[in-house]
Amino acid sequence: MTTIPDKMKGVYLTGFGGFEKLAYHTDIPVPTPKKGEVLIKIGAAAVNNTDINTRIGWYSKNVESGTNKGGSTGFKDVNQDGSWLGQALEFPRIQGADGAGTIVAVGDGVDQKRVGQRVMVRSVQARPSTKKGIECITFGSECDGSFAEYATALDSETFAINSDLSDQELATFPCSYGTANNLVWRVGVKANDTVFITGASGGVGSALVQLAKVRGAKVIGVVDPGQEDRVLGYGADEVLHRGDDFVEKLGEMSVDVVLDMVAGESWPQLLKLLKKGGKYGVCGAIGGPIVKFDVRDAYLKDLSLFGTTYQSTESFEELIKYIEDGKIKPVVAKEFELSDIVAAQKAFLSKKYIGKIVLNVAHE
Incomplete structure (x- = not known):
């Protein structure tokens, strides 16, 4: 006892x-x-x-x-x-x-x-x-x-x-992966989606990379120089660097989903990356919460925007199953x-x- x-x-x-x-x-x-x-x-x-x-x-x-x-x-x-x-x-x-x-x-x-x-x-x-x-x-x-x-x-x-x-x-x-899985769950990431993830080397970012890959998505992660190999090692298919011109590198309307926890100065590029009917999900703003938002980027492209803090019981139970099955590390x-x-x-x-x-x- x-x-x-x-x-x-x-x-x-x-x-x-x-x-x-x-x-x-x-x-x-x-x-x-x-x-x-x-x-x-x-x-x-x-x-x-x-x-x-x-x-x-x-x-x-x-x-x-x-x-x-x-x-x-x-x-x-x-x-x-x-x-x-x-x-x-x-x-x-x-x-x-x-x-x-x-x-x-x-x-x-x-x-x-x-x-x-x-x-x-x-x-x-x-x-x-x-x-x-x-x-x-x-x-x-x-x-x-x-x-x-x-x-x-x-x-x-x-x-x-x-x-x-x-x-x-x-x-x-619990916190990073619970937040990440709930965001992936709520946005509805699915197989063959091209998913763009900001802050991909951090706690939530590394979780998002793995959880999007579990669902069969293609993942593009944003990292600092020197972090490329590690992020590629836990599942990212491609990496860009923080500070890159994302639109120049990938082209407008090139991704299905953006998963963001950074916001900040680069934020306007994120909506431009999304295809028509694309989805933007956010669970943080470590780069700064105040952004320049051209509303036309959202409504003219029929975008869906998701914010999440709450973690559903179903998504947390799914996370535990992933851990027990060794699907995420x-x-x-x-x-x-x-x-x-x-x-x-x-x-x-x-x-x-x-x-x-x-x-x-x-x-x-």
């Missing part, structure tokens, strides 16, 4: 701002699972754009630049809307949208047989929809997440997985100790790594 301590190691986010807002502690109370919840001993976590964005308040409508411009110091004019839901964030908060581990205890109403299961937590979690439409929260934003030795999560949002992969490898999947770029979270986030912001930055938690 696993002995559960009273205190744990973890990282508190103490407010919006720079790296100084990340506080490593060794005496955080271990949470107790409430009714309908499980307690997970976290083996490993991973760093994502959403962790950076939440720390610096990038979701505030006052912020118009890309993530990296405020990644180290934060932004000056962040309102209380600097969270996924546009509501005031509660501090201190244990972040961490990505994590993998083992259930060690359950709350009332949860089957005791779940104790001992290896699990991943769905990063973007469903809540009852309102008159405004789909409602959801993000693990590590509206509730405490995986940047600690233990975390609680809803039983319904905690998915068992049967895999020989390590916790470090499994920790790369984790891309671990570098590992850090949880206490070195600032160094891990600096490495993430450098954009020099292909794949995910992982935090070792269990042996801290």
